[in-house]
Amino acid sequence: MHTPTRKTAEPTVRRLSLYLRYLEAFEQAGRGTISSGELAQSGGTTSAQVRKDLSFFGSFGKRGLGYSTHELTVHIREILGLDRQWRLVIIGAGKIGSAVAGHRGFRDRGFEIVGIFDADPHRVGHALGGVTVSDVRHLETEVKRLRADMAVLAMPAESAPEVATRLAKAGVHAILDFSTAQLEVPSDVTVRSVNLALELEVLSFALVNR
Amino acid sequence: MHTPTRKTAEPTVRRLSLYLRYLEAFEQAGRGTISSGELAQSGGTTSAQVRKDLSFFGSFGKRGLGYSTHELTVHIREILGLDRQWRLVIIGAGKIGSAVAGHRGFRDRGFEIVGIFDADPHRVGHALGGVTVSDVRHLETEVKRLRADMAVLAMPAESAPEVATRLAKAGVHAILDFSTAQLEVPSDVTVRSVNLALELEVLSFALVNR
DNA sequence: ATGTGCTTGTGAAATCGTTCACAATCTAGG
DNA sequence: CCTAGATTGTGAACGATTTCACAAGCACAT
Secondary structure: OOOOOOOOOHHHHHHHHHHHHHHHHHHHOOOOEEOHHHHHHHHOOOHHHHHHHHHOOOOOEEOOOEEEHHHHHHHHHHHHOOOOOEEEEEEOOOHHHHHHHHOOOOHHHOEEEEEEEEOOOOOOOOEEOOEEEEEHHHHHHHHHHHOOOEEEEOOOOOOHHHHHHHHHHOOOOEEEEOOOOOOOOOOOOEEEEOOHHHHHHHHHHHHHOO | OOOOOOOOOHHHHHHHHHHHHHHHHHHHOOOOEEOHHHHHHHHOOOHHHHHHHHHOOOOOEEOOOEEEHHHHHHHHHHHHOOOOOEEEEEEOOOHHHHHHHHOOOOHHHOEEEEEEEEOOOOOOOOEEOOEEEEEHHHHHHHHHHHOOOEEEEOOOOOOHHHHHHHHHHOOOOEEEEOOOOOOOOOOOOEEEEOOHHHHHHHHHHHHHOO
16 A cells, blocks of 8 residues: 555545445455446446545556455555544533434444543533543543544534644544534644534525526 | 526535625624635635635625625525525434434524434434424325425434435435435435544544644 | 725636546456 | 456546636725
Protein backbone atom coordinates (compact mmCIF):
# COMPACT_ATOMS: atom_id res chain seq x y z
CA MET A 1 0.00 0.00 0.00
CA HIS A 2 1.50 3.30 -1.04
CA THR A 3 0.39 6.37 0.83
CA PRO A 4 -1.15 8.89 -1.57
CA THR A 5 1.26 11.68 -2.54
CA ARG A 6 -0.91 14.36 -1.10
CA LYS A 7 -4.37 14.56 0.42
CA THR A 8 -6.96 12.16 -0.88
CA ALA A 9 -10.34 13.38 -2.02
CA GLU A 10 -13.05 13.06 0.57
CA PRO A 11 -15.52 11.45 -1.84
CA THR A 12 -12.97 8.70 -2.40
CA VAL A 13 -12.70 8.03 1.33
CA ARG A 14 -16.47 7.93 1.70
CA ARG A 15 -16.74 5.40 -1.10
CA LEU A 16 -14.01 3.23 0.39
CA SER A 17 -16.10 3.10 3.51
CA LEU A 18 -19.08 1.92 1.47
CA TYR A 19 -17.04 -0.64 -0.45
CA LEU A 20 -15.88 -2.04 2.86
CA ARG A 21 -19.46 -2.59 3.95
CA TYR A 22 -20.33 -4.48 0.77
CA LEU A 23 -17.10 -6.45 0.84
CA GLU A 24 -17.97 -7.68 4.30
CA ALA A 25 -21.34 -8.84 3.05
CA PHE A 26 -19.71 -10.61 0.10
CA GLU A 27 -17.16 -12.25 2.36
CA GLN A 28 -19.94 -13.42 4.70
CA ALA A 29 -21.69 -14.87 1.68
CA GLY A 30 -18.59 -16.92 0.95
CA ARG A 31 -17.50 -15.12 -2.20
CA GLY A 32 -13.73 -15.40 -2.57
CA THR A 33 -13.30 -12.76 -5.24
CA ILE A 34 -15.20 -9.74 -6.49
CA SER A 35 -14.84 -7.57 -9.58
CA SER A 36 -14.82 -3.78 -9.67
CA GLY A 37 -18.12 -3.96 -11.54
CA GLU A 38 -19.81 -5.92 -8.76
CA LEU A 39 -18.47 -3.55 -6.11
CA ALA A 40 -19.65 -0.60 -8.19
CA GLN A 41 -23.18 -1.97 -8.39
CA SER A 42 -23.39 -2.35 -4.63
CA GLY A 43 -22.12 1.16 -4.06
CA GLY A 44 -24.06 2.90 -6.79
CA THR A 45 -21.08 3.97 -8.84
CA THR A 46 -19.06 2.75 -11.84
CA SER A 47 -16.36 0.12 -12.15
CA ALA A 48 -13.86 2.74 -13.33
CA GLN A 49 -14.55 4.77 -10.23
CA VAL A 50 -13.93 1.77 -7.99
CA ARG A 51 -10.62 1.00 -9.68
CA LYS A 52 -9.54 4.64 -9.60
CA ASP A 53 -10.40 4.92 -5.92
CA LEU A 54 -8.37 1.85 -5.07
CA SER A 55 -5.49 2.85 -7.36
CA PHE A 56 -4.71 5.82 -5.10
CA PHE A 57 -3.56 3.35 -2.49
CA GLY A 58 -2.09 0.46 -4.44
CA SER A 59 -2.81 -2.41 -6.82
CA PHE A 60 -4.92 -4.90 -4.96
CA GLY A 61 -6.55 -6.80 -7.80
CA LYS A 62 -5.62 -9.50 -10.29
CA ARG A 63 -6.28 -8.76 -13.97
CA GLY A 64 -8.82 -11.10 -15.41
CA LEU A 65 -9.97 -12.18 -11.97
CA GLY A 66 -10.88 -9.26 -9.75
CA TYR A 67 -10.12 -8.68 -6.08
CA SER A 68 -9.81 -11.17 -3.25
CA THR A 69 -12.67 -10.17 -0.97
CA HIS A 70 -10.71 -10.96 2.14
CA GLU A 71 -7.50 -9.24 1.09
CA LEU A 72 -9.30 -6.13 -0.13
CA THR A 73 -11.26 -5.98 3.13
CA VAL A 74 -8.00 -6.02 5.07
CA HIS A 75 -6.44 -3.40 2.79
CA ILE A 76 -9.36 -0.98 3.04
CA ARG A 77 -9.51 -1.41 6.78
CA GLU A 78 -5.86 -0.49 6.95
CA ILE A 79 -6.29 2.49 4.61
CA LEU A 80 -9.15 3.84 6.71
CA GLY A 81 -7.31 3.20 9.96
CA LEU A 82 -9.84 0.62 11.08
CA ASP A 83 -7.12 -1.89 11.95
CA ARG A 84 -6.94 -0.44 15.46
CA GLN A 85 -9.24 0.56 18.31
CA TRP A 86 -10.33 4.19 18.48
CA ARG A 87 -11.33 5.63 21.82
CA LEU A 88 -14.43 7.77 21.62
CA VAL A 89 -16.04 10.22 24.02
CA ILE A 90 -19.54 11.63 23.67
CA ILE A 91 -20.29 15.13 24.93
CA GLY A 92 -23.98 15.54 25.63
CA ALA A 93 -26.17 12.82 27.10
CA GLY A 94 -29.41 14.04 25.54
CA LYS A 95 -31.39 12.39 22.77
CA ILE A 96 -28.66 12.37 20.14
CA GLY A 97 -25.90 11.50 22.58
CA SER A 98 -27.93 8.55 23.86
CA ALA A 99 -28.64 7.40 20.34
CA VAL A 100 -24.94 7.44 19.50
CA ALA A 101 -24.03 5.76 22.80
CA GLY A 102 -26.58 3.03 22.21
CA HIS A 103 -25.64 2.46 18.58
CA ARG A 104 -24.37 -1.08 18.50
CA GLY A 105 -22.01 -1.65 15.62
CA PHE A 106 -19.67 1.15 16.59
CA ARG A 107 -17.81 -1.09 18.96
CA ASP A 108 -17.75 -3.88 16.35
CA ARG A 109 -16.10 -1.52 13.90
CA GLY A 110 -13.37 -0.47 16.31
CA PHE A 111 -14.96 2.57 17.93
CA GLU A 112 -15.07 2.14 21.68
CA ILE A 113 -17.08 4.60 23.74
CA VAL A 114 -14.86 5.30 26.75
CA GLY A 115 -16.60 8.35 28.20
CA ILE A 116 -19.82 10.37 28.19
CA PHE A 117 -20.12 13.93 29.51
CA ASP A 118 -22.96 16.29 30.27
CA ALA A 119 -23.42 19.65 31.94
CA ASP A 120 -26.77 18.77 33.52
CA PRO A 121 -26.25 17.51 37.12
CA HIS A 122 -29.37 15.35 36.77
CA ARG A 123 -27.71 13.32 34.06
CA VAL A 124 -24.29 13.01 35.69
CA GLY A 125 -23.82 9.66 37.40
CA HIS A 126 -26.37 7.77 35.33
CA ALA A 127 -25.19 4.98 33.06
CA LEU A 128 -25.66 5.11 29.30
CA GLY A 129 -24.76 2.07 27.26
CA GLY A 130 -22.55 0.79 30.07
CA VAL A 131 -20.69 4.08 30.57
CA THR A 132 -21.33 6.44 33.47
CA VAL A 133 -22.01 10.07 32.54
CA SER A 134 -19.35 12.45 33.90
CA ASP A 135 -19.59 16.16 34.59
CA VAL A 136 -18.37 18.19 31.63
CA ARG A 137 -16.43 20.38 34.07
CA HIS A 138 -13.89 17.58 34.35
CA LEU A 139 -13.63 17.21 30.58
CA GLU A 140 -9.92 17.95 30.11
CA THR A 141 -8.56 15.74 32.87
CA GLU A 142 -10.95 12.90 32.10
CA VAL A 143 -10.35 13.00 28.34
CA LYS A 144 -6.61 12.86 28.94
CA ARG A 145 -6.96 10.06 31.46
CA LEU A 146 -9.18 8.08 29.07
CA ARG A 147 -6.75 8.76 26.20
CA ALA A 148 -9.66 9.60 23.88
CA ASP A 149 -8.91 9.91 20.15
CA MET A 150 -12.23 11.21 18.93
CA ALA A 151 -15.25 13.07 20.28
CA VAL A 152 -18.89 13.23 19.29
CA LEU A 153 -20.49 16.59 20.08
CA ALA A 154 -24.20 16.16 20.76
CA MET A 155 -24.99 19.39 22.57
CA PRO A 156 -26.54 22.81 22.03
CA ALA A 157 -24.74 25.04 19.53
CA GLU A 158 -24.08 27.68 22.21
CA SER A 159 -21.65 25.60 24.22
CA ALA A 160 -20.20 23.55 21.34
CA PRO A 161 -17.37 25.94 20.33
CA GLU A 162 -15.99 26.17 23.85
CA VAL A 163 -16.12 22.41 24.34
CA ALA A 164 -14.43 21.87 20.96
CA THR A 165 -11.55 24.11 22.00
CA ARG A 166 -11.19 22.29 25.31
CA LEU A 167 -11.23 18.92 23.54
CA ALA A 168 -8.51 20.07 21.16
CA LYS A 169 -6.39 21.19 24.12
CA ALA A 170 -6.94 17.80 25.75
CA GLY A 171 -5.48 16.04 22.71
CA VAL A 172 -8.58 15.07 20.71
CA HIS A 173 -7.83 15.43 17.01
CA ALA A 174 -11.15 14.36 15.48
CA ILE A 175 -14.61 15.72 16.25
CA LEU A 176 -18.00 14.70 14.90
CA ASP A 177 -20.34 17.60 15.53
CA PHE A 178 -24.13 17.31 15.59
CA SER A 179 -24.67 20.91 16.63
CA THR A 180 -25.16 23.67 14.09
CA ALA A 181 -22.24 25.66 15.44
CA GLN A 182 -19.20 26.78 13.47
CA LEU A 183 -16.26 25.36 15.40
CA GLU A 184 -12.89 27.10 15.55
CA VAL A 185 -10.19 24.50 16.11
CA PRO A 186 -6.45 24.20 15.47
CA SER A 187 -5.56 22.94 11.99
CA ASP A 188 -4.47 19.55 13.34
CA VAL A 189 -8.02 18.82 14.44
CA THR A 190 -10.49 17.43 11.90
CA VAL A 191 -14.12 18.38 12.33
CA ARG A 192 -17.05 16.81 10.54
CA SER A 193 -20.54 18.20 10.90
CA VAL A 194 -23.81 16.34 10.68
CA ASN A 195 -26.62 18.84 10.51
CA LEU A 196 -30.10 17.34 10.45
CA ALA A 197 -31.93 20.55 9.62
CA LEU A 198 -29.58 21.15 6.71
CA GLU A 199 -30.25 17.70 5.28
CA LEU A 200 -33.99 18.34 5.42
CA GLU A 201 -33.46 21.68 3.71
CA VAL A 202 -31.56 20.03 0.87
CA LEU A 203 -34.51 17.65 0.52
CA SER A 204 -36.87 20.60 0.54
CA PHE A 205 -34.91 22.17 -2.32
CA ALA A 206 -35.09 18.91 -4.24
CA LEU A 207 -38.87 18.76 -3.77
CA VAL A 208 -39.38 22.32 -4.95
CA ASN A 209 -37.15 21.87 -8.00
CA ARG A 210 -38.47 18.49 -8.99
CA MET B 1 -35.43 35.08 -8.81
CA HIS B 2 -34.69 33.09 -11.92
CA THR B 3 -34.87 29.33 -11.65
CA PRO B 4 -31.54 27.81 -12.63
CA THR B 5 -31.44 26.45 -16.18
CA ARG B 6 -30.90 22.89 -15.04
CA LYS B 7 -29.96 21.13 -11.84
CA THR B 8 -28.00 23.12 -9.28
CA ALA B 9 -24.93 21.67 -7.65
CA GLU B 10 -25.59 20.08 -4.30
CA PRO B 11 -22.66 21.86 -2.60
CA THR B 12 -24.29 25.14 -3.58
CA VAL B 13 -27.56 24.14 -1.95
CA ARG B 14 -25.80 23.05 1.23
CA ARG B 15 -24.02 26.36 1.44
CA LEU B 16 -27.24 28.29 0.89
CA SER B 17 -28.61 26.47 3.89
CA LEU B 18 -25.61 27.57 5.94
CA TYR B 19 -25.83 31.15 4.71
CA LEU B 20 -29.45 31.20 5.81
CA ARG B 21 -28.48 30.22 9.33
CA TYR B 22 -25.91 33.00 9.58
CA LEU B 23 -28.22 35.53 7.98
CA GLU B 24 -30.81 34.80 10.63
CA ALA B 25 -28.22 35.44 13.33
CA PHE B 26 -27.18 38.68 11.65
CA GLU B 27 -30.80 39.76 11.31
CA GLN B 28 -31.40 38.97 14.99
CA ALA B 29 -28.37 41.07 15.82
CA GLY B 30 -30.00 43.97 14.03
CA ARG B 31 -27.63 44.14 11.07
CA GLY B 32 -29.46 45.58 8.08
CA THR B 33 -26.93 44.61 5.45
CA ILE B 34 -24.18 42.04 5.06
CA SER B 35 -21.37 41.66 2.53
CA SER B 36 -20.41 38.49 0.71
CA GLY B 37 -17.14 38.58 2.65
CA GLU B 38 -18.91 38.54 6.01
CA LEU B 39 -21.20 35.73 4.92
CA ALA B 40 -18.19 33.81 3.64
CA GLN B 41 -16.41 34.09 6.98
CA SER B 42 -19.40 32.70 8.83
CA GLY B 43 -19.72 29.80 6.45
CA GLY B 44 -16.04 28.99 6.09
CA THR B 45 -15.81 29.81 2.39
CA THR B 46 -14.79 32.70 0.15
CA SER B 47 -16.64 35.84 -0.88
CA ALA B 48 -16.44 34.82 -4.55
CA GLN B 49 -18.06 31.52 -3.67
CA VAL B 50 -20.92 33.26 -1.90
CA ARG B 51 -21.55 35.59 -4.82
CA LYS B 52 -21.35 32.74 -7.33
CA ASP B 53 -23.76 30.63 -5.30
CA LEU B 54 -26.30 33.43 -5.14
CA SER B 55 -25.83 34.39 -8.79
CA PHE B 56 -27.36 31.07 -9.88
CA PHE B 57 -30.68 32.33 -8.57
CA GLY B 58 -30.60 36.07 -9.18
CA SER B 59 -28.99 39.38 -8.26
CA PHE B 60 -29.88 40.08 -4.69
CA GLY B 61 -27.15 42.53 -3.67
CA LYS B 62 -26.33 46.18 -4.12
CA ARG B 63 -22.85 47.00 -5.39
CA GLY B 64 -20.83 48.93 -2.89
CA LEU B 65 -23.23 48.00 -0.11
CA GLY B 66 -23.82 44.28 0.12
CA TYR B 67 -27.04 42.37 0.72
CA SER B 68 -30.08 43.34 2.76
CA THR B 69 -30.09 40.70 5.49
CA HIS B 70 -33.85 40.52 5.55
CA GLU B 71 -34.36 40.39 1.80
CA LEU B 72 -31.66 37.80 1.30
CA THR B 73 -33.15 35.69 4.08
CA VAL B 74 -36.49 35.75 2.32
CA HIS B 75 -34.92 34.94 -1.05
CA ILE B 76 -32.92 31.98 0.24
CA ARG B 77 -35.94 30.64 2.09
CA GLU B 78 -37.88 30.76 -1.14
CA ILE B 79 -35.06 29.14 -3.14
CA LEU B 80 -34.83 26.28 -0.64
CA GLY B 81 -38.58 25.89 -0.47
CA LEU B 82 -38.74 26.91 3.17
CA ASP B 83 -41.54 29.38 2.53
CA ARG B 84 -44.08 26.63 3.14
CA GLN B 85 -44.86 23.88 5.66
CA TRP B 86 -43.49 20.43 4.96
CA ARG B 87 -45.24 17.43 6.47
CA LEU B 88 -42.82 14.87 7.86
CA VAL B 89 -43.23 11.27 9.00
CA ILE B 90 -40.68 9.32 10.99
CA ILE B 91 -40.39 5.57 10.52
CA GLY B 92 -38.81 3.93 13.55
CA ALA B 93 -39.45 5.05 17.11
CA GLY B 94 -36.11 3.87 18.48
CA LYS B 95 -33.22 6.00 19.67
CA ILE B 96 -32.64 7.90 16.46
CA GLY B 97 -36.33 8.27 15.65
CA SER B 98 -36.96 9.69 19.12
CA ALA B 99 -34.04 12.09 18.77
CA VAL B 100 -35.42 13.39 15.47
CA ALA B 101 -38.97 13.57 16.85
CA GLY B 102 -37.76 15.51 19.86
CA HIS B 103 -35.55 17.86 17.89
CA ARG B 104 -37.05 21.25 18.46
CA GLY B 105 -36.25 23.65 15.70
CA PHE B 106 -37.60 21.43 12.96
CA ARG B 107 -41.06 22.78 13.45
CA ASP B 108 -39.70 26.34 13.60
CA ARG B 109 -38.06 25.82 10.23
CA GLY B 110 -41.22 24.58 8.60
CA PHE B 111 -40.90 20.84 9.12
CA GLU B 112 -43.92 19.49 10.94
CA ILE B 113 -43.84 15.95 12.26
CA VAL B 114 -47.27 14.57 11.42
CA GLY B 115 -46.72 10.87 12.01
CA ILE B 116 -44.43 8.31 13.62
CA PHE B 117 -44.43 4.59 12.79
CA ASP B 118 -42.87 1.50 14.28
CA ALA B 119 -43.10 -2.25 13.80
CA ASP B 120 -42.74 -3.06 17.50
CA PRO B 121 -46.20 -3.47 19.14
CA HIS B 122 -44.71 -2.25 22.45
CA ARG B 123 -43.99 1.12 20.93
CA VAL B 124 -47.25 1.54 19.02
CA GLY B 125 -49.71 3.75 20.88
CA HIS B 126 -47.13 5.63 22.92
CA ALA B 127 -46.67 9.35 22.31
CA LEU B 128 -43.40 10.80 21.09
CA GLY B 129 -43.03 14.55 20.93
CA GLY B 130 -46.80 14.96 20.91
CA VAL B 131 -47.41 12.41 18.16
CA THR B 132 -48.77 8.91 18.76
CA VAL B 133 -46.76 6.05 17.29
CA SER B 134 -48.70 4.10 14.65
CA ASP B 135 -48.20 0.57 13.44
CA VAL B 136 -46.02 0.46 10.35
CA ARG B 137 -48.48 -2.01 8.83
CA HIS B 138 -50.81 0.92 8.19
CA LEU B 139 -48.03 2.98 6.60
CA GLU B 140 -49.52 3.52 3.13
CA THR B 141 -53.03 4.53 4.18
CA GLU B 142 -51.80 6.69 7.05
CA VAL B 143 -49.13 8.45 5.00
CA LYS B 144 -51.71 9.25 2.34
CA ARG B 145 -54.22 10.43 4.93
CA LEU B 146 -51.58 12.63 6.59
CA ARG B 147 -50.46 13.98 3.20
CA ALA B 148 -46.80 13.53 4.17
CA ASP B 149 -44.18 15.13 1.92
CA MET B 150 -41.04 13.70 3.46
CA ALA B 151 -39.99 10.74 5.57
CA VAL B 152 -37.15 10.07 7.96
CA LEU B 153 -36.04 6.44 8.04
CA ALA B 154 -34.65 5.52 11.44
CA MET B 155 -34.84 1.77 11.36
CA PRO B 156 -32.70 -1.33 10.82
CA ALA B 157 -31.15 -1.65 7.37
CA GLU B 158 -32.97 -4.94 6.73
CA SER B 159 -36.45 -3.42 6.56
CA ALA B 160 -35.47 -0.02 5.16
CA PRO B 161 -35.62 -0.87 1.43
CA GLU B 162 -39.13 -2.30 1.68
CA VAL B 163 -40.38 0.68 3.66
CA ALA B 164 -38.76 3.10 1.20
CA THR B 165 -40.62 1.45 -1.66
CA ARG B 166 -43.92 1.62 0.21
CA LEU B 167 -43.32 5.29 1.04
CA ALA B 168 -42.64 6.07 -2.60
CA LYS B 169 -45.89 4.33 -3.56
CA ALA B 170 -47.74 6.38 -0.93
CA GLY B 171 -46.56 9.62 -2.54
CA VAL B 172 -43.52 10.54 -0.46
CA HIS B 173 -40.88 12.09 -2.73
CA ALA B 174 -38.10 12.83 -0.23
CA ILE B 175 -36.46 10.43 2.21
CA LEU B 176 -33.77 11.03 4.80
CA ASP B 177 -32.26 7.65 5.60
CA PHE B 178 -30.27 6.89 8.75
CA SER B 179 -29.90 3.21 7.99
CA THR B 180 -26.92 1.84 6.10
CA ALA B 181 -29.09 0.29 3.44
CA GLN B 182 -28.91 0.98 -0.29
CA LEU B 183 -32.43 2.11 -1.22
CA GLU B 184 -33.98 1.46 -4.61
CA VAL B 185 -36.58 4.11 -5.33
CA PRO B 186 -38.22 5.62 -8.42
CA SER B 187 -36.27 8.49 -9.98
CA ASP B 188 -38.79 11.07 -8.77
CA VAL B 189 -37.89 10.28 -5.15
CA THR B 190 -34.85 11.98 -3.60
CA VAL B 191 -32.95 10.03 -0.97
CA ARG B 192 -30.29 11.42 1.33
CA SER B 193 -28.28 9.16 3.60
CA VAL B 194 -26.77 9.99 6.94
CA ASN B 195 -24.47 7.20 8.01
CA LEU B 196 -22.90 7.64 11.42
CA ALA B 197 -20.39 4.81 11.13
CA LEU B 198 -19.23 6.19 7.81
CA GLU B 199 -18.63 9.63 9.29
CA LEU B 200 -16.51 8.10 12.03
CA GLU B 201 -14.57 6.15 9.43
CA VAL B 202 -13.79 9.32 7.50
CA LEU B 203 -12.52 10.80 10.76
CA SER B 204 -10.45 7.68 11.33
CA PHE B 205 -8.87 8.12 7.91
CA ALA B 206 -8.10 11.74 8.73
CA LEU B 207 -6.41 10.73 11.97
CA VAL B 208 -4.27 8.09 10.30
CA ASN B 209 -3.22 10.42 7.47
CA ARG B 210 -2.57 13.44 9.62
C1' DA C 1 -21.96 67.18 -9.33
C1' DT C 2 -18.01 64.76 -9.01
C1' DG C 3 -14.67 61.76 -6.88
C1' DT C 4 -13.51 58.08 -3.63
C1' DG C 5 -14.05 53.78 -1.72
C1' DC C 6 -16.35 49.68 -1.41
C1' DT C 7 -18.81 45.62 -3.07
C1' DT C 8 -21.36 43.11 -6.46
C1' DG C 9 -21.91 40.10 -10.61
C1' DT C 10 -19.63 37.41 -13.88
C1' DG C 11 -16.65 35.81 -17.70
C1' DA C 12 -12.23 33.37 -17.84
C1' DA C 13 -8.75 30.44 -15.74
C1' DA C 14 -7.54 27.03 -12.67
C1' DT C 15 -8.42 23.16 -10.03
C1' DC C 16 -10.63 19.04 -8.83
C1' DG C 17 -13.16 14.79 -9.62
C1' DT C 18 -15.20 11.43 -12.90
C1' DT C 19 -15.48 8.80 -17.00
C1' DC C 20 -13.41 6.78 -21.05
C1' DA C 21 -10.77 3.63 -23.41
C1' DC C 22 -7.27 0.46 -23.96
C1' DA C 23 -2.84 -1.99 -23.22
C1' DA C 24 -1.28 -5.21 -19.83
C1' DT C 25 -1.96 -9.37 -17.61
C1' DC C 26 -4.28 -12.89 -15.39
C1' DT C 27 -7.06 -17.70 -15.45
C1' DA C 28 -8.84 -21.54 -17.56
C1' DG C 29 -9.41 -24.75 -21.09
C1' DG C 30 -7.91 -27.43 -24.89
C1' DC D 1 2.02 -24.15 -24.75
C1' DC D 2 -1.20 -21.37 -26.82
C1' DT D 3 -5.65 -19.08 -27.29
C1' DA D 4 -9.94 -17.06 -25.56
C1' DG D 5 -12.18 -14.40 -22.32
C1' DA D 6 -12.19 -11.48 -18.45
C1' DT D 7 -10.74 -7.71 -15.66
C1' DT D 8 -7.31 -4.59 -13.81
C1' DG D 9 -4.60 -0.21 -13.71
C1' DT D 10 -4.03 4.15 -15.67
C1' DG D 11 -3.09 8.05 -18.91
C1' DA D 12 -6.06 11.20 -21.28
C1' DA D 13 -10.46 13.46 -22.07
C1' DC D 14 -14.15 15.34 -20.08
C1' DG D 15 -17.15 17.73 -16.92
C1' DA D 16 -18.05 20.14 -12.79
C1' DT D 17 -16.81 23.31 -9.25
C1' DT D 18 -13.97 26.80 -7.32
C1' DT D 19 -11.09 30.72 -7.60
C1' DC D 20 -9.47 34.82 -9.90
C1' DA D 21 -9.77 39.30 -11.45
C1' DC D 22 -12.01 43.20 -12.95
C1' DA D 23 -15.63 46.27 -14.96
C1' DA D 24 -19.92 48.12 -13.34
C1' DG D 25 -22.59 50.28 -9.93
C1' DC D 26 -23.88 52.36 -5.65
C1' DA D 27 -23.33 55.44 -1.25
C1' DC D 28 -21.37 58.97 0.80
C1' DA D 29 -18.50 62.93 1.40
C1' DT D 30 -16.99 67.06 -0.39
